[in-house]
Amino acid sequence: MYGRIPAVTAVAASLVTLCFAQAALAADKPSITVWVDTNRQIPAQAYKDAHPEVDITIDVIDGSQGSNTSKIALAEKANSGIPDVVFLGSPDEISTLAANPINYPVALNDLVPKDILAGFGTTLARCTYDGKTYCLGNDTGQTVFWYNKAQFAAWNYAVPKTFDEFKALGDKLAKEHPGYNLGTVNGRYGVDAFFGSSGCPIIDPSSPTDVKINTTDPKCTRVGDVMGPMIANGSLSTLDLFDKNYTTQVAAGKVIGMIGASWVADFAFKPMTTDAGTDFDAKGKFAAAPMPTWSGETTNWSGAVGGGIWAVSNKSKNTDAAVKFAIAMTAAPEVVKTQTTYPAFGPNAQVWLKAKSSDPWYAEDPGPVLTDAAAKVNPADGYVRYQTQEIDSFNQTVIANGATDMAGALKAWGDQTSQAAQAAGYDVSQ
Amino acid sequence: MPSQSSSRSSRRWRSPGWFFVAPYLVILIAFGIAPAIYGLYQTFEVTSPVGAPYLSLTKNFADVLKDYRLPTASWNVVKYLLIWLPLMLLVVFALALAMDAKRTRFAAITRFVTYVPGAVTGSAAALLWLFMSSPAVSPIGAILRHFVDKSGSFLSDQNFALILAVMGTASGAGGWIVVVYGALVAIPQELIESAVLDGANAWDTVWHIKLPMIRSYIAFILIVSIAQGFQLFVEPTVISQGAGGQVSRTWSINQLVFSYATDQSNYGRASALAILLLVVCVALAVFIITRTRFYSTEER
Numbered sequence: 001m002y003g004r005i006p007a008v009t010a011v012a013a014s015l016v017t018l019c020f021a022q023a024a025l026a027a028d029k030p031s032i033t034v035w036v037d038t039n040r041q042i043p044a045q046a047y048k049d050a051h052p053e054v055d056i057t058i059d060v061i062d063g064s065q066g067s068n069t070s071k072i073a074l075a076e077k078a079n080s081g082i083p084d085v086v087f088l089g090s091p092d093e094i095s096t097l098a099a100n101p102i103n104y105p106v107a108l109n110d111l112v113p114k115d116i117l118a119g120f121g122t123t124l125a126r127c128t129y130d131g132k133t134y135c136l137g138n139d140t141g142q143t144v145f146w147y148n149k150a151q152f153a154a155w156n157y158a159v160p161k162t163f164d165e166f167k168a169l170g171d172k173l174a175k176e177h178p179g180y181n182l183g184t185v186n187g188r189y190g191v192d193a194f195f196g197s198s199g200c201p202i203i204d205p206s207s208p209t210d211v212k213i214n215t216t217d218p219k220c221t222r223v224g225d226v227m228g229p230m231i232a233n234g235s236l237s238t239l240d241l242f243d244k245n246y247t248t249q250v251a252a253g254k255v256i257g258m259i260g261a262s263w264v265a266d267f268a269f270k271p272m273t274t275d276a277g278t279d280f281d282a283k284g285k286f287a288a289a290p291m292p293t294w295s296g297e298t299t300n301w302s303g304a305v306g307g308g309i310w311a312v313s314n315k316s317k318n319t320d321a322a323v324k325f326a327i328a329m330t331a332a333p334e335v336v337k338t339q340t341t342y343p344a345f346g347p348n349a350q351v352w353l354k355a356k357s358s359d360p361w362y363a364e365d366p367g368p369v370l371t372d373a374a375a376k377v378n379p380a381d382g383y384v385r386y387q388t389q390e391i392d393s394f395n396q397t398v399i400a401n402g403a404t405d406m407a408g409a410l411k412a413w414g415d416q417t418s419q420a421a422q423a424a425g426y427d428v429s430q
Numbered sequence: 431m432p433s434q435s436s437s438r439s440s441r442r443w444r445s446p447g448w449f450f451v452a453p454y455l456v457i458l459i460a461f462g463i464a465p466a467i468y469g470l471y472q473t474f475e476v477t478s479p480v481g482a483p484y485l486s487l488t489k490n491f492a493d494v495l496k497d498y499r500l501p502t503a504s505w506n507v508v509k510y511l512l513i514w515l516p517l518m519l520l521v522v523f524a525l526a527l528a529m530d531a532k533r534t535r536f537a538a539i540t541r542f543v544t545y546v547p548g549a550v551t552g553s554a555a556a557l558l559w560l561f562m563s564s565p566a567v568s569p570i571g572a573i574l575r576h577f578v579d580k581s582g583s584f585l586s587d588q589n590f591a592l593i594l595a596v597m598g599t600a601s602g603a604g605g606w607i608v609v610v611y612g613a614l615v616a617i618p619q620e621l622i623e624s625a626v627l628d629g630a631n632a633w634d635t636v637w638h639i640k641l642p643m644i645r646s647y648i649a650f651i652l653i654v655s656i657a658q659g660f661q662l663f664v665e666p667t668v669i670s671q672g673a674g675g676q677v678s679r680t681w682s683i684n685q686l687v688f689s690y691a692t693d694q695s696n697y698g699r700a701s702a703l704a705i706l707l708l709v710v711c712v713a714l715a716v717f718i719i720t721r722t723r724f725y726s727t728e729e730r
Contacts, residue, residue, distance in 0.1 A: 064671070070692035077697075099479035102695055186675040209480050238583065240674030245582045248566040385479060388679070388693045389499075395675040396502075396587065419498045424694060425479035 030318035031055035032084035034325060035071075037063030040087045040138070040308075043338040047328050054321050063089035066388050069096050076102050084313050084322040087138065087329070091309040092203075092387035094127045098134050099208060099385060099425070106314035107132035111323045116331050116345075121375070123344045126383045127309060129208050134311055136330040137344025139263070141307035142373040143193045145289040146183075146265050147257035148282070149363040159289045166259075166292045167226045170235030173256070183258025184237040184246060185227055186399055187391050188305055192381070193259045196303030198223045198294045199380035202417055203387060211384060211421050214430040215414030219380075221407075222295055227398070228406035238399045247272045253280030259291070261305035262342040262370050270361055288366035291373060301378040307344065342370060349374065389420035472701040490702035494690075499680045500703075506591060507682050511659045514595035519651065521603045526610035527636055541611060545604035552601070556668035559597045564673065585669070585676045594665055602658075606651055613644045649722035656718075657711045663688065683707055 034056060036044045041060050048056040061071065068088055075082045082104070088094060097104040109117070109132060117124065120137050127135035147159060155177070160166040166182070173180055185194060195202060200220035201212040214220070230236040237255075239246035241264070249255055250272040258264060265286055273282035293300040310326040312319065329335060331345040336352050343349045353367035384390070393416040401409040418428045473490055477483045494500065525544060529537040550558065561567055565574040565584050574584045585593070617640060625635050641648075663684040670677040680686045683703065690700035719725065 066693045069695060073692075073695040096479075096693075096695060100481070101477045101483065238579070238675075240676075243583075243673055243676070244561075244564050245566040245673075249582070385694070388689075392679045396678055399675065400587065416498050423493065423497065 029053065029055045030321040031057070032316065032318050032322050032325060033057040033059060033081075034085040034087075034322075035059050035061050035068065035083040036087045037061070037089050037308075039340055040329065043329055043335050044325075046334075046338060047325060054318075054325075056325070059083070063087070065090040065391075066093065069093045069102070072097060072104050073102050076104060082313050082315055084316040084318065085326050085329075086311050086313075087308055088135075088311060089306065089308045090387075091127070091135070091307055092383040092385075094135050094309060094311055095205075095208070095383040095387075096385045097311065098127075098129060104313055105134040105311040106316070106319065107134060108136065108312065108323065108326075109133050111312075111319065112136065112327060116327060119331055119345050119347055121346055122377075122379070123307075125379070126381075127311075135309035136311075136326050138308035138310055138330055139306075139339065139341035140344045140349075140374050140377070141192075141261035141263060141305040142342070142370065142377050143197060143259055143261055143303040143305060144291060144366070144369050144373045145257060145259050146269065146286055147289055148253070148255075148285050149287040150285040151253070151256045160292045161290075163222070163226050163292045163294050167230060170230040171233065174233035174235045178234065180235075180254050180256055181237045181249070182230070182235050183255060183260060184239055184241055185231065186238050186240045186243075187395055189241055189258075189260065190227065190399065191391055191394050192305040193261070193303040194223050194227060195220060196305075196381045197259075197291060197301045197378055199301065199378045201380065202414070203382060203384045203390060204380050205382040205384050205426070209426055211426040211428055212430065213414055213418045213421060213428050215410040215417075218296070219294075220410055220414075224398070224402065224406040224410050228402050231399075232403040241268055251275065251280060253282070259303075261307070262373070263306065263340075265362070265366070266340065283361050285363055286361070287363040288369040290369055291376070299376060302373040302376045304377045304381065308341075309344075342374065384421070384426070385424040386417065386420040386426070389424075390417045393417055393420065469701045469704060472697045473705055475698045477696055477698055490698040491706070494699050494703045494706065497686070499678075499686055499689075500683070502678070503680055503683045503686050506587070507660060507662060509591040510594055510598075510662060510682075511656065513592055514598045514659060515652065515655055517595055518599045518603055518606070518655065519648070521599055522606040522610055522651070523641075523648075525603070526607050526614060527640065529607075529611055530614040530640070531632060541607060544607050547601045548604040550601060552664040553668050555597065555601050556665040557672065559593065559665075560669045560672040563593055583673075583676050585673050587677055587681065590666070590669075590677050590681065594662070597665060598659075602655070610644065610647055610651075613647050614640060617643050645722055646724050649718050649724045652718050653715045656714050660684075660707055660711050 032054065034044055036058060038060055041058065044056075044058045048054075048058060061068070068086055068090075072082065072086065086104075088097075094105065096102065117133065123137040123140060124133050124135065127133060145159065151157075152159065157169060157172070158165075160169050170182055173182065183189070191202070198219050200223060201214050201217055202220070204212040206212065227236060231238055237246060237249070241260075246255075250269060253273070255269075258269075260268070265288070269282060269286055273280055291300045291302050310329055312322045312326050316322045330343070331348065333348070333351070336343060336348045336355075339348070339352060343352050349371070353370065356362075357365040357367050393413055397409040397413040397416065398406070401412075421428050474485050474487060475483055476486050476489045525540070529541055547555070562570065563574065563584050565571045565578055565582060568574055575582075578584050579586070621639055621643075622635055625639055630638065661684050662682040666677060666681045667679075667685060667688070670679055670681060678685075680689050684707070687700050687703045687707070690696045690703065
């Protein structure tokens with residue numbers, strides 16, 4: 001029995017040597033691990049194919065709210081398996097990633113060329129803390145008013161220019177065509193598109209530790225005044241956009257408009273109405289109209305629903321390769337071909353829109369409206385560490401009770417969000 | 431373990447008992463005891479988003495107890511337990527006693543049929559019930575449509591406890607029916623026969639012989655189910671993700687624990703709430719064990 005040990009040791013030793021030899025070979029080639037969602041897999045793979053000099057491992061992971069944060073938090077805690085680059089479909093997660101105990105991202109100010117950073121315009125302001133920019137924008141979720149132009153013409157409805165007109169349109173629709181609606185306000189669709197465009201101070205940080213929350217502010221109550229009655233008469237839905245109960249309404253042509261992000265047409269209305277078994281064909285019917293203006297405002301501010309970002313690890317062993325990858329995913333000219341949503345990098349957005357202008361699914365070219373809205377995203381909102389709780393609380397208060405008691409619901413939402421913000425380490429001011 | 435003389439204890443170490451227990455012991459220590467001790471340590475570590483972490487005996491507990499979501503989540507779980515436990519016990523004992531009273535082939539088939547839903551795992555069952563309770567796609571959608579709100583949603587925080595309770599009964603009762611039926615079969619037939627000779631009818635034997643004889647099973651089901659119920663997690667999580675925004679992400683206490691750990695990366699608070707949950711479950715188990723004299727071997 002003892003005689004076997006040297007043989008085993010020899011095998012083990014040679015295995016170890018082999019591993020070291022392979023490691024030495026691989027060391028010539030920088031290796032990075034990137035975490036992407038399914039939509040970003042295609043450009044990542046294309047980059048990998050075009051760059052054999054870098055050893056890239058692409059992990060496709062669940063991009064739902066909070067899942068990246070929890071996975072990275074665990075990897076940081078274990079100090080192993082930390083991705084070099086990550087795509088965040090819920091961009092607010094960067095605020096948690098940049099704070100204790102995770103401290104994941106590296107500041108990109110000195111790693112990314114200035115002219116490229118400039119190409120992102122103001123979109124990087126949200127992930128800039130104390131002058132350090134921690135993200136590159138993938139796409140922008142600026143909101144516009146998507147509407148069924150053909151249906152509006154058939155019923156002789158005018159496109160609302162203000163939110164008062166939007167509310168009046170809702171009243172009219174509820175009376176004349178019950179069962180139809182002007183979109184949904186569940187969760188982030190209500191929070192970011194409506195309260196966000198209005199500039200309601202709810203996720204309004206001035207520093208990583210200071211935030212303003214005041215849902216009794218006129219910028220919040222004016223949203224409640226529109227939303228409450230419209231939820232009550234059914235002209236605004238409270239279902240999630242991707243809830244089966246709502247997709248069937250979209251598929252049946254019951255949704256004649258929605259204040260929604262740039263991606264709502266391509267990623268919700270288009271697939272929902274072209275699936276087999278729908279009796280409503282939306283082709284050539286939908287168009288983008290400018291955001292209505294909130295009463296008391298002179299600018300028709302836009303909100304931002306989603307809009308992904310890329311972040312690079314501060315523990316990457318190949319920071320250079322990782323940053324190059326992140327730049328390629330956002331700002332390289334060739335990435336436009338595989339980008340499915342409105343690019344955050346300005347020069348790419350124009351190329352992207354050009355392709356969109358000839359898409360026969362739209363009633364008219366949505367380009368000018370989308371470009372205008374992208375520059376008007378209300379700067380009040382930022383990325384905060386309590387966004388998940390804020391949106392959940394919104395559903396438990398405004399969505400649940402807003403139709404009957406909007407003032408009480410808004411107050412409860414503000415109170416709960418303040419508590420969530422304090423629990424997340426913010427000093428809350430009103 | 432009581433103190434032993436050294437020769438006896440060394441014999442004990444070589445006894446086959448340890449051999450059988452060892453594999454489990456390894457798993458217990460690696461995945462049970464060690465994480466629990468680490469969790470207990472985490473309970474006292476306070477992480478703040480800015481500044482260094484520090485140790486505090488009470489901070490995490492205090493933060494957790496004043497969280498605005500805890501009262502709602504606790505009430506949701508209590509509501510669920512109050513509907514689910516009586517409902518399930520009723521179904522389990524009614525069916526098991528009926529099967530025991532009439533031991534026919536039909537009873538055997540019923541026993542099998544009630545067991546089948548339990549074979550579907552929690553997450554799959556949750557998806558199934560999500561579809562069941564979505565009016566647009568449910569086979570009973572025509573009925574649900576009478577109970578929907580303006581947007582066409584049936585699920586809500588209000589009726590969610592009831593839906594989960596029905597779901598929990600459907601998936602959990604089958605296994606217990608088999609267990610209780612087994613216990614009923616084990617009751618000596620002479621006892622029943624002599625009771626019948628003394629003039630007892632079917633109800634009398636149930637109330638005065640069968641139920642008292644299987645009393646400890648009621649306690650066992652209660653202990654296991656209460657622990658299970660307090661830890662309710664998979665079903666509300668799957669359903670709240672599938673039906674976005676209709677049910678809170680932190681509907682149950684365990685979801686709140688999960689939210690601390692994932693959404694907020696605050697392991698200290700997550701551990702603190704998990705420990706509190708453990709204390710409640712253990713306290714309830716002790717209460718039930720003492721009240722039902724679970725371990726007493728007298729009167730048997």
